[in-house]
Amino acid sequence: MPSSYTIERRDYPPGDLAIWIFILAELLVFAIFFATYAFTRSNHVALFNHSQLSLNTNLALINTLALITSSYFVVRAVAAIREDKTRLCIRWLIAAVMMGFIFLVVKIIEYHHHYHNGINLRTNLFFMFYFSLTFFHFMHVILGMVILSAVAIKARQGHYSSTDFTGVETGACYWHMVDIVWLILFPLIYIMK
Amino acid sequence: MQKTHNRNRYALRPCTVIYIILVSFTFITWLIGKSSLTGLGFSLAVLGIALIKGFMIGDYYMGLRGINSIWRWVIILWLFIPGCLITWAFVSAG
Structure with missing residues (x-):
């Protein structure tokens, strides 16, 4: 990953190549989910549009901002370690994990609100997609937070340098990758009617 | 010289500029949703904004902008193919 100032030319993507194979597999699954949602919607437009009205776009906005901000913090963490500023890198990583935590709390509030109103996975086709897609992504956020925390711990132990x-x-x-998936999920599920 | 140094010190990092653009696009998307603007045109506009945001994350934040191989196109292709399929589904739905 380039620092905040320069574009580095190279043949392979940043990070371990294995993570990119994993990222490709994850993206493929989400792409199939998105396409399935969109084509299912085309046969039940009225149901999907009506069901979408019960979603809280304000909470979705907070979650989108939380993930974009966390991605920004992660970029700063990479820039910091490239400059040998390990402590700064750890701080940015912790800040990113905190943003992930905000995302989880807001999502739980949203799920609680739906269950309180008797809406669940079996309510209708739209909510089946809504809960499946967002919960699948929710689990990815948790995994991402675990990975970032592990990276922060290793950085603290002095495993990384410039x-x-x-x-x-x-x-x-x-x-x-977790952020990019949400950037498509947000308009697709909450906004597009 | 001192002036140049100060200007660089307070200049926004490119990643910060990208962040501001991403946040602005997010608010535009949210406002379209809040205004209850519906219809194919608005849906596709919102999708287009999301795809641009995804492209920016891939190119600038993931660092794919500087890659010379096929990896440069991984995120772009991923955005393009589902983007086309979603567009097709929404257009066919009317």
């Missing part, structure tokens, strides 16, 4: 920061880039790439 010459060896592949681990930080690997964690960062996974987290950005």
Whole structure:
């Protein structure tokens, strides 16, 4: 991953190549989910549009901002470790994990609100997609937080430096993937009618 | 010289500029949703904004902008293919 100032030319993506195979597999699954949602919707437009009205776009906005902000913090963490500023890198990573935590809390509030109103996975086709897609993504956020926390712990133990920061880039790439998926999920589920 | 140094010190990092653009696009998307603007045109506009945001994350935040191989296109292709399928589904739904 380039620092905040320069674009680095190379043949392979940042981080460990194995994480990219994993990212590709994850993205493929989400792509199939998105396409299935969209084509199912085309046969039940009225149901989907009506069901969408019960979603809280304000909470979705907070979650989108939380993930975008966390991605920004992760970029700063990578830039910091490239400059050998380990402590700063750890602080940015912790801040990113905190943003992930905000995302989880807001999502739980949203789920609680739906269950309180008697809405669940079996309510209708739209909510089957809504709960499946968002919960699948929710689990990815948790995994991303675990990865970023592990990277922060390893950074604290002195495993990374300006010459060896592949681990930080690997964690960062996974987290950005989680962010990109949500950037499509947010308009698709909450906004597009 | 001192002036140049100060200007660099307070200049926004490119990643910060990207962050501001991403947040602005997010608010535009949210406002479209809040305004209850519906219809194919608004849906596709919102989808387009989301795809641009995804492209920016991939290129600038993931660092794919500087990659010379096929990896450069991984995120772009991922955004393009589901983007086309979603567009097709929404257009066919009317």
